[in-house]
Amino acid sequence: MAEDAHGFLELRGVTKRYGALAAVDGVDFTVDRGEVIGIGGPNGAGKTTFFDLISGLTRTTEGTIRFRDQDITGLAPHRLCRLGMARTFQLNSGFDNMTVFENLLAARAFGRRSAGGWLLTARADKQATQVLLDEIGLADIASDPVAGIPILARKKLMIATALIGEPDILLLDEPVGGLTPPEIDELIDLMLGLKSRGMTLVFIEHVMRFLTAVADRAVMMHQGRIIYDGTPGGLANDKTVAEVYLGSAGLGGMA
Numbered sequence: 001m002a003e004d005a006h007g008f009l010e011l012r013g014v015t016k017r018y019g020a021l022a023a024v025d026g027v028d029f030t031v032d033r034g035e036v037i038g039i040g041g042p043n044g045a046g047k048t049t050f051f052d053l054i055s056g057l058t059r060t061t062e063g064t065i066r067f068r069d070q071d072i073t074g075l076a077p078h079r080l081c082r083l084g085m086a087r088t089f090q091l092n093s094g095f096d097n098m099t100v101f102e103n104l105l106a107a108r109a110f111g112r113r114s115a116g117g118w119l120l121t122a123r124a125d126k127q128a129t130q131v132l133l134d135e136i137g138l139a140d141i142a143s144d145p146v147a148g149i150p151i152l153a154r155k156k157l158m159i160a161t162a163l164i165g166e167p168d169i170l171l172l173d174e175p176v177g178g179l180t181p182p183e184i185d186e187l188i189d190l191m192l193g194l195k196s197r198g199m200t201l202v203f204i205e206h207v208m209r210f211l212t213a214v215a216d217r218a219v220m221m222h223q224g225r226i227i228y229d230g231t232p233g234g235l236a237n238d239k240t241v242a243e244v245y246l247g248s249a250g251l252g253g254m255a
């Protein structure tokens with residue numbers, strides 16, 4: 001498939017209305033292949049809805065979304081998964097009664113992009129699962145039921161579950177929410193590892209230390225619109241961003 005590195009993912013005039021409220025309001029947004037973008041903004045800014053639109057969980061009211069030179073507006077999540085898009089969620093998901101290994105293996109089997117029966121691919125799937133568990137630092141608890149594992153391990157498992165289908169773009173919704181500073185450092189390293197492998201990453205995060213350490217480009221949303229799109233370093237001096245946070249948490253409160 002011929003595809004341009006520029007405009008790998010492209011949104012034009014994307015709007016989502018809930019009654020009178022425009023949760024996402026006429027957004028234009030382009031992601032190039034290999035970019036690492038951190039999205040911030042106050043609660044209710046529209047960030048998760050924005051991800052839901054891209055990943056096919058919510059239908060757009062207006063606008064178009066293109067991915068890899070295809071119009072994907074309205075395409076179901078499983079179709080997007082097969083095109084190479086994966087995402088994680090704010091809340092940790094997983095099958096609690098299954099082990100870490102089984103969770104990842106199930107994701108591998110159901111998220112497989114190429115055709116092939118279970119029996120034909122079972123051995124390869126198990127190998128790929130083990131390799132990823134090693135890489136992501138979950139091999140030690142591979143046999144543990146997910147119900148009892150710590151929150152950092154759950155976060156890593158969700159990322160692994162998204163990565164096991166070998167996506168070309170990964171969307172992460174608040175990957176470090178609820179983690180301690182040393183745990184955040186660990187996920188910074190994990191993300192930098194993905195970045196060094198050329199993975200296209202778009203993530204939502206309130207923790208500014210994480211956002212500035214990982215992203216090359218920062219995007220701030222407010223009331224469904226993009227109010228800043230530039231370097232992470234430029235955020236601190238941006239008047240519009242400061243105004244949005246003034247009187248509430250302040251820019252420092254984002255970290």
Ligand SMILES: Nc1ncnc2c1ncn2[C@@H]1O[C@H](COP(=O)(O)OP(=O)(O)OP(=O)(O)O)[C@@H](O)[C@H]1O
Pocket residue numbers: 018021023041042043044045046047048049050
């Ligand atoms: N299904 C829905 N029905 C009605 N309103 C909704 C729905 N989903 C989201 N909204 C509203 O859309 C707006 C944007 O919500 P969204 O969850 O996208 O914001 P957010 O930036 O992700 O917030 P947070 O940082 O708290 O996760 C909010 O005002 C929210 O109440």
